[in-house]
Amino acid sequence: MSVPNVKLNTGYGMPILGFGTWQSEKGVVGAAVKSALNVGYRHIDCAWVYGNEKEIGDALEETFKEGKIKREDLFLTSKLWNIFHDPEDVEDSLRETLKFLQTDYLDLYLMHWPFSFFKNDNRDILPKDGDDKVMNTYIHYLDTWKAMENCQKKGLVRSIGVSNFNEYQINKIIKGGSIVPAVHQIECHPYLNEETHIKYCKDNGIAVTAYAPLGSPKRPWGTAEEPVVLNDPVLKKIADKYGKTPAHVAIKFQMQRGVIVIPKSVTPARISSNFEVFDFELSNDDMDGIRGVNRNWRGLSFDWAAKSHKYWAYHPNYSED
Template sequence: MSVPVVKLNSGYEMPILGYGTWQSNPGEVGEAVKCAIDIGYRHIDGAWVYQNEKEIGQALTEKYAEGKIQRKDLFLTSKLWNIDHEPKNVKEECKETLKLLQTDYLDLYLMHWPFSFHKTEARDIIPKDDQGNVMYTYTHYLDTWKAMEELQKEGLVRSIGLSNFNEYQIDKVIAHGRITPAVHQIECHPYLNEESHLKYCRQKGIAVTAYAPLGSPTRPWGLPEEPKVLEDPTLKRIAEKYGKTTAHIAIRFQIDRGVIVIPKSVKSPRIKSNYEVFDFQLSSDDLDAIRNVNKNWRGLSFDFAGKGHKYWAWHPNYSED
């Protein structure tokens, strides 16, 4: 089955459905990626901070060796982590990811968050001082972005983009950078439908990727009282109507809005099920019904590590002026 594509402002095409690899641990992610490719996924979303790119790279190399796919058949995304926002470090981390994935280029490279951390000798993912405080640096994301532009210029990456930014920050990147971001990757699901932001990105010519499209039910810091997207009565009713699961409906909700979507699972039946969303289309009434369950509920703000930084995107009335 051919997956529809989204044409990026860089001129490249990105499959609208991808396979996400966050929380896919070493020892299981390789087999999961190979399973996804066998099913038909051609878009793999990853990041250095997930600490699983080496195994993904090995899995991809094994699939190439089978002769069924080539590198050019895949769309590979990775992300620059917060400890390497200093311009001098950007190319180094990108090259490390290329080496881990065993590839000469990335199809898309994103700035994972707009704020930066201190880079320790041990390269701690969230560096903390002796008192347990997150060790921030204040490299401006514009300086980081300009270094990422050089990666595209050199051919190490085909497209560059952002993740977890607000519109003030995106406007700043567009105004002061040479390249408009090709993609903005954000948390997006029926309880956080981001309708206004999708409209904003369309106006700017930026494609949107929805991560946690099922509400990230297995996120490690989930609490019992938090809403569960896949148990929503409206989604259940619509799923029954189409003979589908609520996960199918949540994924199709993004596709029918033109949003790239990257559901994640390491279980082969679920990986297969998440791909089975191209044999139906939601009606406009059903899309509106799903829009109406929006709660503006964000489960993955990274506030425990980012809220103390001035560039964390969700400060009320955000401004750098």
């Protein structure tokens, strides 16, 4: 099965269904990536902060040596972490990811969040002070973006984009930079359908990738009181109608909106199951029904670590003026 592409504003095609690697631990992520490639995924979503890019790179290199897949057959995404926002650090961080993934270029490089943390010799991803508070710095994301633009111009990455931004911040980049982001990666699922923001991105020529498309029920800070997307009765009813699962319906919902989607698993059966979304189409009534369960519920705002930062995207009435 060949996965359809979404055409980016850089002219490159990005597979609409990808494979996520967040929370895929060392020792299992390599096998998971190989399993995904065997199933038919050709889009792998990575990030430096996940701490598993070296193992992913080893898995990719082994797969290439087998001769079944070539580098040009894959779409590789990674992300710049918050301690590397200083423009002087951006290229070095990207080159480290290239080394880990054992490739000469990325297809897409994203700014993981719009805010920066204190750069530290220990490379702690959440550097904290003596009061156990995250140590912020206030490098403006536009300055970081311009350094990413230079990486694209050097050919280290084909397309660049952002993640977890708001419209104010994206407008700042569009007006102040020389390259419009190719992609905005956001939390998006039936309980956070982001209809208005997706339209904004499309109106500006920016593709959208939905992470946590199943609601990320296993994220470390989740609580028993939170809603579980895959238990929603509307999704279950629609899934039964097609002989599918609520997960299939949640993934297909994004694809039929033209949204790129990156479900994650390390279980071979689930990896394969998440790919089984090309043999059915949701009706207009089904799509409207899924839209109707929206709660604007966000499970991955990172507020527990970043709410104090002035560039945290989810401040009410956000403004830098």
